[in-house]
Amino acid sequence: MKNKTTLALVSLALSTLLLGCTANADVKTTATPAKKPNVLVLMFDDMRFDSFSYRGGPVHTPNIDALAAESTRFDNAMTTTGLCSPSRAAMYTGRWGHKTGLDDNVELYHSRLSELDLKEGGLIKRASEAGYLVGHVGKWHLGARGTEMRGAEIDLSHGHEPRERFSRQYTPYAKVAQIEGYKNGKLDKNNEKHEYWLTLPGGYKDTNAYKKVLNGQKMLKQVAKDERPFFGVISFNQPHPAYRVPEPYASMFDPSKVELPSNHGVKRINKPLAQDGIWWPWHDVSHMSEMDWRKSRAYYYGAIAMVDRIVGELLQTAKDEGIYDDLHIVLLGDQGSMLGEHNLYDKGPYAYDELMRMPLLIKDPKQQSRTVTRQVSMLDITPTLAQWMQLPADGEVDGHSLIPLIEQGDQAEQGHADTALYAYEWYNGSWFGIRAVRTPELKFVWNPGDNRDELYDLQKDPGEVTNLINNPAYKKQRAQMVQLLKAELARVDDPSLAKLEYHAKAYLR
Structure with a gap:
């Protein structure tokens, strides 16, 4: 009798458990799914980590500072490669170049590559397939029409790259004679060296950067009228060298007063031979005087001031359209740039911090602002956005989600070394x-x-x-x-x- 009673009780418990599981399953299938977030990426080209006022830098950047005050500041963010196409491919895919095949610039003398393989759909394709309204404005540099073919509905990807696939590479023939002219004392208009600094005619609203601002604003206004979640990128060629800005940015900083770092112009001793290479004509800096370097740096600072205006105008549009408060924002540079440190200019095959480090701000409107000093990677952006946006996987990812650091700061358990x-x-x-x-x-x-x-x-x-x-x-x-x-x-x-x-x-x- 005792065994029968026990068996009956067990049977009743199992029945109750099964009914509960069925009820819970019904609840799960009828529950309203969590609203997917709107995500905006603001990307800038060859933008160093150290110039902003929120970092104690020399350029007053009130708009970027205001965003930093609402974001997680990753003060030790590192790019994967100090080169435009590979770093961008890493950001969109979350994978290293030896996996995607994209480990060099595309469409430029004398690269092997024309585009990121279309099998690598990356964040754009994943977001599109997950029901997002996807938009891209500005520089892409991963192959002509690449955003369009990955599902971007708003496709204004006009950077310096061509719009036809497999175009012949840009080759800098004219630049060779221009640099030789500098070495012989010949200057460009306004007594400038236009491969290093250039005063653009007109004003801010006459620049190509402003055209991208207008297209970005157009995209944000369209987003505000669409019920779907949104993933968008607004990408600028600024402040990539040569440093080209109109007034008032061209004369905003006095070259004679800019502070030069301790490693400016130092002789390279016991360094790899590749650092002496002239990989582009303008890498020959034998003609650059100290004042030339100062002017180049002053124009770079002017470009950062203009970038701050760009950020302010775009974020103000998001506020005006009522989409800012719950907007997830990522602001970054694809890599840094050399401004005379080690007597180097632009970028090249080396790993100095001025090139390797990049600015990175991530705003999650549900989280408090904080500063993270732990090193993070360009590759970490992909799994972070994929987790936010609830995107299905598209293969292995080499980065780590930054969400624990966004939520908990440096004390978050990462499970890997600070490298x-x-x-x-x-x-x-x-x-x-x-x-x-x-x-x-x-x-x-x-x-x-x-x-x-x-x-x-x-x-x-x-x-x-x-x-x-x-x-x-x-x-x-x-x-x-x-x-x-x-x-x-x-x-x-x-x-x-x-x-x-x-x-x-x-x-x-």
């Missing part, structure tokens, strides 16, 4: 294969196309002037950094790992 991985595989058809790993204290740069690697003590030498790779006092730290790099390459299935293991044997003895 940043960086690569410079190709530069317009020239192979380098560079890999670098950075911690808050040290940076190790592996140069497999050279027989000289680099190690920097970022605490004692933040300007990365002294290469410590053969300094016996840093033997232990060098071995630790090599092991970190090996672990990161293994994590992302980088095919260069086997070569690193062979090259690094001497460092691990």
Whole structure:
């Protein structure tokens, strides 16, 4: 009798549990799904991390500062590659170039590549397929009509790239003679060097950047009238060198008063040979005087002031249209740029902080503002946005979601070391294969196309002037950094790992 009673009670409990599960299942199927967020990405080209007033920089940037005050500031954000197309491909896909095939610039002399493979749909295609209204304005630099073919309904992707697929590459023939002219004392209009700084005719509203602002505003107004969730990118060529701005930005900063960093113009000693290369005509800076460098820097600062105006006008439109308060915003630069540090200009095959670091602000309207000092990567943006937007996966992702850091700050459990991985595989058809790993204290740069690697003590030498790779006092730290790099390459299935293991044997003895 006791066993029968027990059996009956068990049967009753199971029946109740099954009924409860059925009821819960019914509730789940009828529950209203959470509203998907609207997401806006503001991307700028070759924009350094260190110029804004919210970072203590020399340029008054009230609009960007106001956004920073509402956002998570990632003060140690790192790009994947100091080159436009690879860094942008990483941002859209969340994958390294050895997986996407996009590890060089596209459409430029003398690159191997014309576009990001259409199989790599990235955030744009994923958002479109998930029911988002997708828009893109401005620079894309991943192949002609790439946003349109991935499902962008609002497609105003007019940067400097062509609109026809597989166009012949831009080749800088005219620039060769122009740089030779500078070396012979010849200047451009207004006694300027237009490959380094240029006063544009007219005013702000006459610039190509302003045309993108107008298109961006047009997109935001369309978004406000659409019931679907929105994913949009407004991408600018500014402040990419040469630094081209109209008045009042051209004369906003006195060149004679700009402060030059300690590593400005320093002679490169014990550095890889590639850093001496003239990869574009304007990389030959032998003609640049100190005042030339100062003018170039002053015009860059003017460009940042204009960027701040751009940001302010776009965000004001979002406010006017009533979409700002719940708008998720990402503001970033695709990489930095050299302004004379190490006597280098623009970008090239190296891993200096001025190129490797980038600005990154992420506004989640549900979260309080904070500053995160932990290193994060361009690759981390993709899983963050995908998690926000509830996007289905499209393959493995090499980054980590930033949402724990947005919600909890530096104390968030990350499950991985505070490191940043960086690569410079190709530069317009020239192979380098560079890999670098950075911690808050040290940076190790592996140069497999050279027989000289680099190690920097970022605490004692933040300007990365002294290469410590053969300094016996840093033997232990060098071995630790090599092991970190090996672990990161293994994590992302980088095919260069086997070569690193062979090259690094001497460092691990």
